[in-house]
Amino acid sequence: MNFKSYDYTEEELQARIESIIKRQSENSGRREALKTIFQSIDFTTLEASDNAAKIDAFCAKAIDFQNNDMGISVPAICIYSPFVKQAKALLKGSGIKVATVACAFPSGQMPFELKKKEVEFCVEQGADEVDMVISRGTFLEGNYDEVYNEIQAVRDICKAPVHLKVILETGELKSVSNIRKASELAILAGADFIKTSTGKIAVNATPMAAIIMCDTIKEYFEATGQMVGFKPAGGMSMIDDALTYYHIVRDILGDKWLNKNYFRIGTSRLAGKVMEELTK
Numbered sequence: 001m002n003f004k005s006y007d008y009t010e011e012e013l014q015a016r017i018e019s020i021i022k023r024q025s026e027n028s029g030r031r032e033a034l035k036t037i038f039q040s041i042d043f044t045t046l047e048a049s050d051n052a053a054k055i056d057a058f059c060a061k062a063i064d065f066q067n068n069d070m071g072i073s074v075p076a077i078c079i080y081s082p083f084v085k086q087a088k089a090l091l092k093g094s095g096i097k098v099a100t101v102a103c104a105f106p107s108g109q110m111p112f113e114l115k116k117k118e119v120e121f122c123v124e125q126g127a128d129e130v131d132m133v134i135s136r137g138t139f140l141e142g143n144y145d146e147v148y149n150e151i152q153a154v155r156d157i158c159k160a161p162v163h164l165k166v167i168l169e170t171g172e173l174k175s176v177s178n179i180r181k182a183s184e185l186a187i188l189a190g191a192d193f194i195k196t197s198t199g200k201i202a203v204n205a206t207p208m209a210a211i212i213m214c215d216t217i218k219e220y221f222e223a224t225g226q227m228v229g230f231k232p233a234g235g236m237s238m239i240d241d242a243l244t245y246y247h248i249v250r251d252i253l254g255d256k257w258l259n260k261n262y263f264r265i266g267t268s269r270l271a272g273k274v275m276e277e278l279t280k
Contacts, residue, residue, distance in 0.1 A: 001223050003184050006215065008176045010208065017207045017248075024247035031278070035072055037242050038065075038274045040263045042099055042231070044078040046199070055083045059090040065275060066094065074271060075260035076129060081118070084125035099129035099165070103154065106169075106198035108133040112150055119157045130158050131165040131195060134182065136172045144185060151189035165193035165231055165264075168213075171203030179209050183216040193229035199266060204234025207244055214252040221253075230257070233266025239277065242270055 043062050045054065059077065066073045076097035079087055087098045102119045104110035110118075115132075122130050132154050139147045151166055158164045166186035170179050186194045194213055197204035210232055217228045230253070232245045242265055249257050257263050 001188070001220070003180075003216065003219055006176070006180060006212075008212070010176075013176075013208045013211055016211060017244075020211075020251045021244060021247050024251050025243075028247065028250065030243075033243060033246050034239070034274050034278055035070060036258050036263075037239075037246055037265060038271065038278065039072050039075060040258075040260055040265050041074045041271050041274070042076045042078045042233075042264050042266050043074045043271050044199075044233075044266055044268045046078065046080060046101060046105075050080055050083065052083070052086060055079060055086055056090065059087055062096055063091070063094050065271065068275065068279060070278065075264070078129075078131065078266065081122045081125060081127070084122060084127050088126045097128035098126065099131055100125075100127045101131045101133070101167075101198075103132040103134075103150075105131070105133050105167075106200040108135045108169075109137070112153075115150070116153060116157065119154050123157060123162055127162065129163040129165060130154070131167055133167045133169060133198060134186070136169050139173070139178070139182060139185075144181065147182075148185045148189050151186055151191065155190035163192040164190065165195045165229075166191040167195045167198055167233075168209075169198055169201065170196045170206065170209035170213075171201050176208075176212060179212045180216060183213050187216065187220050187228050191228060193231050193262075193264065195231040195233055195264075195266065197232075197234040197266075199234030201234075205232035205236065205245070205266075207248060210245055210248045211252065214248060218252055227257070227262055229262040229264065231264040231266055236265070236267045237269055239270060239273055242267070242274070 078099040
C-alpha cells in the first residue's frame, strides 16, 4: 500500500500531545488505566551482568506479581537469548511469555547471515516473542529495500505463534520523516509490533515518536483491517510517563488496542510502582 504523506512540525506534534493528554486525562479512569498498563509491561532485564542466578530471581519476581486480588499479571519478560530456555522452564504454567532481543541488539551492527543465525537460535530455544533491531546505519544511508528485506527475512524465521516486534530506535532516526518511513517498512515487512527503542541510548521513547508510529498503524488498519501493535520502551521512570503512552494509544487507535496483544510497555522500573499504587 502507499501511505499518505504527513508533514508534521515539532510544534504541531507538541500541541497535539498536550491536547491528547488533557482530553484523555479527563476521560480515563486512572485505576483502570494502571491495570491495563501493568498487564502490558514487558518486565525487562537486559544488562551485561545478567546471569543464571539473576534470571532465577527475575522470573520469581514476575510470578510473584501475580499474587494480587485483581487477577492481573505482566504478559511477558524480556531477556537476552542465552537465558530463554531457563526462563521458559521457570515460567512454565504461569502464562507469562518469554521475549528476547535479536539482530545484534542494541546496535544492529552484524552481518545479516549472522543475524539470521541469532534469530534461529532464539526460536529454537523457545522464545515466544522476538524483539529485533533494524539496521539504523543502513536505513540512514537510504537503503530502505535492504532494511525491508532484513525484517521480512526475520519474519519468515519467526513463524506464528512467535510474535515479532521491530525496534526502530527512534532516538537515532530523529526526524519525523525517518520515523514515519521506518514504521511503514516494518509494518509492510510483517511486524506484529513496532517498538520505539532499545532503552540503550540517550533518547528513547518519546510522545512525538509515539504519535507518528500510532498514526502509521492507524492508517494501515484503515486500509487493510489488520491490527499492528505498539510498544514504547526506554526512558520511563514515572507512572505518568506510562500514562502518556496509554493516552496516546487510546486517543489515536482506540480501546481495542489497549490489551497485551496490541499494546506493550518496555520497562522494569515501573512494574513495582504501578502494582504498589494499585494495591494501596
